[in-house]
Amino acid sequence: MNTKRSVAFHTLGCKLNFSETSTLSRQLEQEGFEKRAFTDKADVYVINTCSVTDNADKECRQLVRRIQRLAPESFVVITGCYAQLKPQEIADIPGVDLVLGASEKFNLVQHLATLSKGDDTKICSCDIETVTGFNSSFSVNDRTRTFLKVQDGCDYSCSFCTIPMARGKSRSDSVENVVNQAKQLAANGVKEIVLTGINLGDFGKGNEGGKKHEEDFFELIKALELDTAIPRYRISSIEPNLLTNEMIEWVAQSKKFMPHFHIPLQSGSDAVLKLMQRRYNSELYREKVELIKKHIPHAAIGVDVIVGSPGETEAYFKESLDFIHSLDITYLHVFTYSERASTKALDIKPIVPILVRQERNKIMRNLSYQKQQYFNAAHLGSTRTVLFESIKQKDSESIAMLEGYTDNYIKVITPFRAEWSNQLIEWNLA
Ligand code: SF4
Known part of the structure; x- marks a missing residue:
């Protein structure tokens, strides 16, 4: 590729993807690319995909078709989780020039330099087992709130999840690097950092210049509180089994870590949690919520729930609903289960019919709405x-x-x- 260049990005999926797109965008701008809106004409289009999104392939196809109508001469690059999981499927989409897997995402600039229109679609991907590098990223929204990626990948094997296959083993930045980045962001006027990762509580496994570092998430948050001038931090999400009681007590007295937790539950039924291969039961989850509320009565607690996963009978769903109802939590993020290739959940029976999944989603969302209303009402006047x-x-x-x-x-x-x-x-x- 040569001459005048402009680039447009589209992100599917989670905050981590947004922070990575933001970083890719800055890298290209530094190389002289002009950033354009995705709906405008550009020389290069980059789609950062997600494996959790339903119909990732359909969405990708539609976006590529739209680009081809708008700018048929442009280069189309697909990266992200879906690109790692199904590179050939993506390469077969007419109009795609380059597919970048997990290891190559941050080499976008170098790959663009070698692209020529009309060449065969190039796939740059490798076995996810060999992906061990960590690329830090952050997104900046109006210089106010920043999503800072500090951890990537996951060593868990929840039966419904493709993320470990798309993002690889758990690995992190070092405490020192994160603190330095936070200092830099503070100097640029950022007031709030949301610490982001795939399995954030597992922070600490790292490999810098071949030198292993073993730290933990608690060390990270203490260092950020002590050594940086950022007035506000949030923890985007943390597994209940990794949120220690010590950490909860520490956040309760922290001046910078906000009274806000987001803790994935996925199901309030122990039988379903077992089928999902989650690493806790409902009792442990309740303990965490109660401890947070004991030390920080005004804390917001967000909860991820998946409805309609295989094995979730009517009785288990009811159990889950009753459990969540009984918890002093603030809001739910409700996901409807959908089948993912190569996951263990595909072997679990009974399968919940789609209409029942949708119905359960509605019921759970309703509960979420009530919880949020209740929480807001409790803070009126404060x-x-x-x-x-x-x-x-x-x-x-x-x-x-x-x-x-x-x-x-x-x-x-x-x-x-x-x-x-x-x-x-x-x-x-x-
Ligand atoms: S903890 Fe489970 S659901 Fe979360 S990324 Fe890891 S495997 Fe997926």
Whole structure:
């Protein structure tokens, strides 16, 4: 590739993917690429895919077709989890020029330099077992809140999950590097960092220049509190078995780590948890929630739940629903189970019919709505600190608004005031 270059990105999936796209985008901008919106004409289009998204292949195909209509001469690059899992399937999509697997994602600049239009589709991928490097990434949204990737991959083997196959073994940045990055972000005006990873609580396994480092997540958060000037940190998500009681007690007295936890549960039925090969039971989960609430009564607790996974009978679903109902949690992220190739869950019976899965999703979402309403109502009249982020303006007719979150993750929207943007403001929840 040569001459004048512009690039457009599209991200599917999780916050980790967004932070990686953000980093790829900065790398290309440093190389002289001009960044364009995905709906505009560009010389290069990069789609960062996800394996968790339903119909990843369909979505990819549609996006590539759209690019071909808009800019048939452009280069199309597909990367991300789906590109690692099904490189050939993606390469067969007409219009795709380059497929980059997990090990090659961050070599995008070098690969683009060797691309010529009209060549056969190039696949640069390798066996996921051999992927051991760690590439740190962060996304910056209006310089306010940043998702900082500190860990990648997963050594667990939950029966429904393809992530270990797409992202490889658990590995992390070092405490020292993360602290340095946080210092840099603080110097750039960032007020809140969300620590992000695939299995964040497993932070600590690393390999730097061939030198192994063994640290842990607790060491990381203590170092960030002590050594950086970032006023707010959040932990994006942590497995209940890795969230130690010591950590909960520490967060309770921390000045910088927000009273907000996101803890995947997936099911409130012990039988289903076993089928899912999760590493805890409902009793341990309850203990964690109760300990958080004992030390931090105003803490927000978010919960991931999967409904309709194989083996989830009507009785197990009811058990799960009752369990979650009984927990003092704030909101749920509800996922409907969908089949993934090469996972152990495919062998589990009975399979839950699609319509039943959808019905269960609705019931769980309803419960989530009630929990959130209850939590918000319990905080009415109290004063909490809000970090206002960005302008929310639907169209030129509507009034510009500012959006932000309290320390305990209650969303606040108010008419725009320039002086409040990226500021921490004491706010009465009326
Ligand atoms: S902990 Fe389980 S669900 Fe989460 S990434 Fe690892 S294997 Fe997947």
